[in-house]
Amino acid sequence: MVKILSWFSIRDNVTLFIAIVGFALSLLSWGHTLWISRKHLAVEFDFDCSFGCAYISSLYHCATLALFFENKSANPISITYLEIVTANKDRFRCKLEKCFVAHKFRNTIDNNSEGYNRLIESAEFPIVLCGFGASYQYVDFSLPKGRTWNDISCVNVQTNRGRIILNKKETLNKLEEFLQIPLKAKEENPCTTANIAVAD
Numbered sequence: 001m002v003k004i005l006s007w008f009s010i011r012d013n014v015t016l017f018i019a020i021v022g023f024a025l026s027l028l029s030w031g032h033t034l035w036i037s038r039k040h041l042a043v044e045f046d047f048d049c050s051f052g053c054a055y056i057s058s059l060y061h062c063a064t065l066a067l068f069f070e071n072k073s074a075n076p077i078s079i080t081y082l083e084i085v086t087a088n089k090d091r092f093r094c095k096l097e098k099c100f101v102a103h104k105f106r107n108t109i110d111n112n113s114e115g116y117n118r119l120i121e122s123a124e125f126p127i128v129l130c131g132f133g134a135s136y137q138y139v140d141f142s143l144p145k146g147r148t149w150n151d152i153s154c155v156n157v158q159t160n161r162g163r164i165i166l167n168k169k170e171t172l173n174k175l176e177e178f179l180q181i182p183l184k185a186k187e188e189n190p191c192t193t194a195n196i197a198v199a200d
Contacts, residue, residue: 039161040072041079041129045171047178051101051138060142063179064101064122068136071129078160079127082139084175087151095140096125126160149179 049066071077083093101120107113123137152175154167 039077039159039164041077041157041159041164042070042072043157043164043166044068044070045175046136047174050178052178059145061145062099062140062142064099064138064140065175065178066136066138068134069127069129070134071132074131075161076128076130076133079125079129080158080160081125082158083156084141084143084152085154085156087153091156092141092143094125095122095142098122098124099140101138101140143179149176152176 044067046066046068051064051066067082069079081093081096083091085091099122101122104117104120106117120138122140127135127137129135152172154165154172155175157164157166
């Protein structure tokens with residue numbers, strides 16, 4: 001203890017100590033800034049609230065995926081498009097403009113009859129998320145009619161800060177299973193999150 005006090009009694013030693021502490025704090029601050037500013041977008045597929053819709057032409061049908069995007073970075077991020085990629089490198093990009101998804105109805109208070117609530121539309125790209133922001137969106141795809149979906153290798157999420165690849169096997173299996181559903185409008189459901197598959 002005496003040695004430590006005697007060491008600090010020298011002005012040059014105190015100056016050196018302050019410089020070392022300042023440098024260490026600067027490194028910690030720099031590391032913390034890099035950590036919270038990194039590209040970190042979490043994407044959740046909500047298959048319970050997705051829609052397998054009717055044919056839109058003789059060659060294509062539309063499928064609408066319900067997705068939850070969460071920006072875990074302090075910097076804003078812009079999602080420009082999503083695409084489904086198969087094992088043989090076929091790519092199916094989502095629609096970039098708003099599209100009709102469904103009408104939402106709920107029972108009225110006075111006579112409990114079904115009344116119109118609101119129109120549900122798909123996302124309009126780009127989807128912009130502020131720092132630590134989140135958004136729940138419907139994303140619409142035009143997919144080939146009659147195709148067998150058992151070879152999806154990943155889902156790409158293209159952003160202004162680079163590409164994010166979603167390739168968790170569990171997520172892809174659920175996506176393939178969803179796309180095999182008979183291509184007709186699904187009945188509206190309570191939109192629970194029991195079957196959400198998460199991919200960071």
